[in-house]
Amino acid sequence: MCATAPGKSAPADSWPSAGAGSGVSQLSARARAAPESGIVEVINHGWQRPGLIPLWAGEGDRSTPKFICEAAADALAAGETFYTLQRGIVTLRQGLSDYYRRQFAVERPIGDFTVTGSGMHAIKLAAEAVTAPGDELVYLTPAWPNLPAATAVSGAVPVPFPLIENDGGWQLDLNRLEQALTPKTRALFVNSPSNPTGWVATIDELAAVLDLCRRKNVWIIADEIYSRFFYGSERRAPSFLDVAAPSDRVIYVNSFSKNWAMTGWRVGWLVAPEDLGQVFENLVQYSNSGVPQFLQKGAIAAINDGDAFVDQQVAQAEEARSVFTEILRASERVRLRPPDGAFYAFFKIDGITDTRSAALDIVDRANVGLAAGTAFGPGGEQYLRACFLRRTDEVEEAARRIAAYAAAL
16 A cells, blocks of 8 residues: 555555455455354255254253343343443352352352353453463364364464264373373363263363373363263262362353353353453453343343253253164164263264265255264264254154164165
């Protein structure tokens, strides 16, 4: 562009033309490298098809409970539409502190909590807080694709560490993990229960990972969004909270989306040592500047009065899990083990090697929406993911369609 006098704009004819100077090629390399979601690709392909059973996205079929919606609507009607505290209103952060006392038997003061604009926002802020451009963040795969993509967009290097597949189940090799943490590693991301595999770390594994990260001076980002969706004898999955001290370098990320059927609300939170609070407040300020107060009022109702609803959600998921896996395991072409946690079935169909194409084909021929395993990184390429947090009759019909599709190959 030509130089101009101070305070004056360049003439219009000196601006880059649309063909020569604007468009994708003029964006940053990080932005251009951000991948298209492999999950969204299938959703776009089958969106609003008559009779399609959508098991592709990570959400159930229940809308947000009335008592949560009414709390938000009352706050909206009362004019609570102004700027609010960046880290979240005190009553919500107190509700989160009380929730952790009830569900995890730990005392975390409200200063440990930051309210975020979704679980995804919490993950991104946590990754940005502990990594600089060029630093490595190791994460367990197969994994939700948003984590490595967001890490790369922020300038850090996502390093996949595959779980070991064993007869449809998944295992963490702690010896190999220790070798994977190098001097460049700043953080380890652990999602347990896992999306998409349903793998759940045992209490002993969590203690060993914590000890390893202490020795290696590596942060842990603990994604425990699915902790209540656990199909063992306890009401929740094992947590780093069971083995870590409040001062440990562990940042917990979570969301209202799954437990309380609030995926569209985009409200999440993170838990971190209190002395990090100002840093996270600043990161919130320069990303979304805080969550609307009327939405936070709905979240307060969820966290304070929604335990029974979460229990219903988990019971529904457990029943649907049983129905879905039983039908598919009866098929000679499907390889599937019931997941220990979360609400996804991650399975193979014999003869399918390109699951991206298969997911699109299953939409066309079976009218069922699944997520392709290729979307979940190393180790997931030969799998398909189904979200079974839906009505049992729908899940049963979807499983029968998938089994028929597999039999016809």
